[in-house]
Amino acid sequence: xxxITQSPKYLFRKEGQNVTLSCEQNLNHDAMxxxxxxxxxxxxxxxxxxxxxxxxxxxxxEGYSVSREKKESFPLTVTxxxxxxxxxxxxxxxxxxxxxxxxxxxPGTRLTVL
Amino acid sequence: xxxxxxxxxxxSVQEGRISILNCDYTNSMFDYFLWYKKYPAEGPTFxxxxxxxxxxxxxxxxxxxxxxSAKHLSLHIVPSQPGDSAVYFCAASARGTSxxxxxxxxxxxxxxxx
Numbered sequence: 572x573x574x575i576t577q578s579p580k581y582l583f584r585k586e587g588q589n590v591t592l593s594c595e596q597n598l599n600h601d602a603m604x605x606x607x608x609x610x611x612x613x614x615x616x617x618x619x620x621x622x623x624x625x626x627x628x629x630x631x632x633e634g635y636s637v638s639r640e641k642k643e644s645f646p647l648t649v650t651x652x653x654x655x656x657x658x659x660x661x662x663x664x665x666x667x668x669x670x671x672x673x674x675x676x677x678p679g680t681r682l683t684v685l
Numbered sequence: 686x687x688x689x690x691x692x693x694x695x696x697s698v699q700e701g702r703i704s705i706l707n708c709d710y711t712n713s714m715f716d717y718f719l720w721y722k723k724y725p726a727e728g729p730t731f732x733x734x735x736x737x738x739x740x741x742x743x744x745x746x747x748x749x750x751x752x753x754s755a756k757h758l759s760l761h762i763v764p765s766q767p768g769d770s771a772v773y774f775c776a777a778s779a780r781g782t783s784x785x786x787x788x789x790x791x792x793x794x795x796x797x798x799x
Contacts, residue, residue: 575728577728579722580726595780610793611694611791611792612776612791613689613774613776613788613789613790613791613792614729614776614789615789616785616786616787619786627784659726661728661729663728673734674731674787675731676721676728676729676730677728678726678727678728679726679727679728681726
């Protein structure tokens with residue numbers, strides 16, 4: 572079964588702690604993305620990666636970091652510098668990074684900062 | 686600057702009737718449009734897309750209409766079913782975007798009553 576997995580589904584963090592969200596895909600997709608969703612808002616792009624060992628900032632990258640050491644994995648670290656980290660985080664992938672490819676999403680991770 | 690807008694936060698429809706979800710955009714560079722469906726605490730799932738060279742695309746009960754002059758697209762669901770109750774996001778992509786960035790609207794909550 573091809574798809575995107577994210578773990579954990581729910582994550583709690585104390586203020587001042589860094590936390591890493593996992594994203595794995597077995598779709599053999601080249602491009603991967605991280606979005607954040609807040610209540611009543613659309614999805615906003617945090618980081619994206621077109622190929623292994625390359626990634627670029629999206630619209631709201633401050634306070635986040637990523638790595639892309641393997642094609643199938645794109646973990647996101649929420650650092651203590653992120654001022655308002657409580658949100659629903661979604662990972663996505665697409666066959667390549669061209670504008671005519673739909674993105675497929677994982678089930679999401681809800682992060683709550685206590 | 687909200688480049689993709691879904692001005693109706695919610696829509697309520699009777700089972701068997703038509704659901705019409707609307708989306709407006711401001712960026713004339715957008716040339717590919719998508720609709721996603723999202724259940725609570727899950728990732729969005731791709732529904733249907735349309736490129737700017739078309740004005741209509743149909744897939745089963747779902748039809749997307751694009752009016753380029755008005756910068757407006759709509760999703761028609763006929764007939765509506767209770768299982769269609771979800772949040773619907775429209776998204777747009779611009780030509781020349783090297784990484785296939787999607788810009789999302791805020792979403793419309795559709796409720797289909799039995």
